[in-house]
Amino acid sequence: MxxxxxxxxxxxxxxxxxxxxxxxxxxxxxxxxxxxxxxxxxxxxxxxxxxxxxxxxxxxxxxxxxxxxxxxxxxxxxxxxxxxxxxxxxxxxxxxxxxxxxxxxxxxxxxxxxxxxxxxxxxxxxxxxxxxxxxxxxxxxxxxxxxxxxKAAVLEAGYPDTADVAKLPALGLPTLSLAGASDCSAALSKVQEGWATLPSPSALVVLEGVTHYQFTDSQAEDEQRGCAPSTAIDDAHAKMEQALLGFFASAFSTGSVGEPSLRLISGATVELK
The missing domain is CATH 3.40.50.1820 (Alpha/Beta hydrolase fold, catalytic domain)
Known part of the structure; x- marks a missing residue:
């Protein structure tokens, strides 16, 4: 091992x-x-x-x-x-x-x-x-x-396979779609379409100025592709961390998405269903 x-x-x-x-x-x-x-x-x-x-x-x-x-x-x-x-x-x-x-x-x-x-x-x-x-x-x-x-699922800068969208609404578990408004790899319109297929309760959190690879430890790939973020990566990480912790805590304790904590994230747009 x-x-x-x-x-x-x-x-x-x-x-x-x-x-x-x-x-x-x-x-x-x-x-x-x-x-x-x-x-x-x-x-x-x-x-x-x-x-x-x-x-x-x-x-x-x-x-x-x-x-x-x-x-x-x-x-x-x-x-x-x-x-x-x-x-x-x-x-x-x-x-x-x-x-x-x-x-x-x-x-x-x-x-x-x-x-x-x-x-x-x-x-x-x-x-x-x-x-x-x-x-x-x-x-x-x-x-x-x-x-x-x-008991909970989070999709970061992505969306479900079209082959699965008909089955997802009946899944019945809290879901979070976490996206960057400046993502040049996963178009926000596609993320929004994918979020609409997720089971309820669900939250879509869009982080202003955040790009695709800021979800990793470096935004170098974004910059190489001419997709420079307007939010510093440390700030982006802090907002992602806030969203994840608020969501999982609520999902596991009450089966909800943690709306109050999501609403507190600076520079974030939050939608619920």
């Missing part, structure tokens, strides 16, 4: 793979460990898990809500770790599965394997699981939500 630091091991029930009991501390109160799990029957898949920890890197006691994060196309999972850390600071356990060729669309069951991994961990509350993804990962997020096992 690959790890990023020396780990203590246990065996996941029914899985047969070693699982870390402690990981590398990446910042005070947050640790990272890499698990191996099975997908597509026999394939071994790496899943990076970011979780709230003590100073030794062991998970904090208690049952924490879990999130599966699906990477965008050709974007490394490490570039979304800032989001995972932001969630882990507030008590969430975030699983970022690796997909072949960094294309989640062709390995959707990898996300399901990450979900099953989370449910196997004693420090995760299997009744409070969410799924989220960026760009192409939003397409996969909708498909995973349709597969069941999740």
């Amino acid at each position: 690959k790890t990023l630091a020396p780990l203590l091991f246990a065996v996941l029930t029914g899985c047969g793979l070693a699982a870390p009991r402690a990981g590398e501390v990446v910042e005070p109160g947050v640790a990272r460990a890499v698990f191996e799990t099975r997908a597509r029957g026999t394939d071994i898949v790496d899943v990076t898990v970011i979780f709230p920890s003590n100073a030794a890197g062991a998970p904090l006691p208690g049952a924490h809500p879990g999130i599966v994060f699906v990477q965008g196309g050709f974007v490394a999972t490490a570039r979304y770790e800032w989001q995972a850390r932001a969630l882990a600071r507030e008590g969430y356990v975030v699983a970022l599965p690796e997909h072949p060729l960094e294309l989640a669309f062709f390995a959707i069951d990898t996300g399901a394997a990450a979900r099953d991994l989370l449910t196997s961990l004693e420090f995760v509350d299997a009744q409070r699981l969410g799924v989220m993804g960026h760009s192409l990962g939003s397409v996969v997020t909708a498909k995973l939500a349709l597969g069941g096992g999740f």
